[in-house]
Amino acid sequence: MSAGRDVERLIATWLVEESPGRAPDRILEATAQTIDRTKQRRFAAAWREPMSISMRGLAAMAAIVLLAVIGAGWIGRSTASVGTQPSPGLTSSQVPTSSPTPTAIGMTLGQYHVARDAICTPATAQVIALNDQGAKLHPLTNPADVPPFITNLAAIIALGSDTLDRLATLDPPAVIAAEHTADLTHHRDSLAVLNEALTKLRDGDVATGLAMTDATRPLSSLEEAFEQQWGLAGCP
């Protein structure tokens, strides 16, 4: 037996001796309390095994996400100044925003909450169903799964676009208007990245396409932060 094997065996024995064996109960208790306040992520790329991606592909993805985040921040700031500077004589509920205004009088925060959740809740249920269909597919290892995976992703993008259009018709109160607009931008940017991923998949570059779906995570985190801050339903 080689010296390396001997050392491995020595280390293995030592690790077993050092192992604490049992975890303190307080970890599970603290975790239970935390997950009571934690929403599950419903619209994100699914986890898969590590894959090889070219440096060029990585650089392209990083550039897209960076541009999307910078763009979102810039639009958020520019619209914040529009949404938070009311014209003389207007009440806070009548402050104009960059969103389309279907009614002459803006919504209250409660109305916005209800209207947004009415759009997002059923859309989220549809996305979960689509995610479950996608979860059965393994396009990286099984070429036959690529076409149905593309169809699945296209359906998710279509659903996301429809949801975005409907969110854009809301007329939020000034207190949330800027963040609502920034959230729309994050959704739009996520869709742009997913559309890029779709193009890659259709071009046969499956690894890059799948990795690009992962690249929407930073944007999803921003969307979730907004939803959690205001107690809103998750939105695909």
Next chain:
Amino acid sequence: MNSRHELIERARCGDRDAFTVLAAAAIDRLYSIARLILRDADRAEDAVQETLVRCWRDLPTLRDPARFDGWLHRLLIHAVNDEFRSQRRHSAKVRVLHVEPAQADASGAIALREELQRAFERLTVEHRSVLVLRLYLGLSIEETAAAIGIPAGTAKSRLYYATEAMRLALEANARPAVGEVSA
């Protein structure tokens, strides 16, 4: 569909009770791994809690429930890495003093444990992770690589270098110390 698979599916759909059962079944293993890599009980607790919260949050994104364990290990290794980096920031100024090796007598077993501990603590977190996953948990090289998120070849070379580093450190500790000065 077996009961564990059902639990994972239920937890994916937001069933907290199902998730608690899954977490309870995994927590001792997760804590042992974190504690062995981090060498710190409090930070291991934090890493495991963070892992379980991330697990709950991201479970709907797990494409294949059959890969739950590998995915959970990967979340744990991420959390452990985060804790380790944070630990290094706080303890960067703490200097490790060289301790004279114990004499090879009746306390030889204790001395060996101390030598192993010192050698292990000199390793990077990446090397510690490979050793713990491969030699303590008994994962294959491929499973170890997946848990860390690296290619199998990289996991293999890390295992080699970590084992070599341990072997060399043990050999060095076994030699008599000559003119050592600790400032």
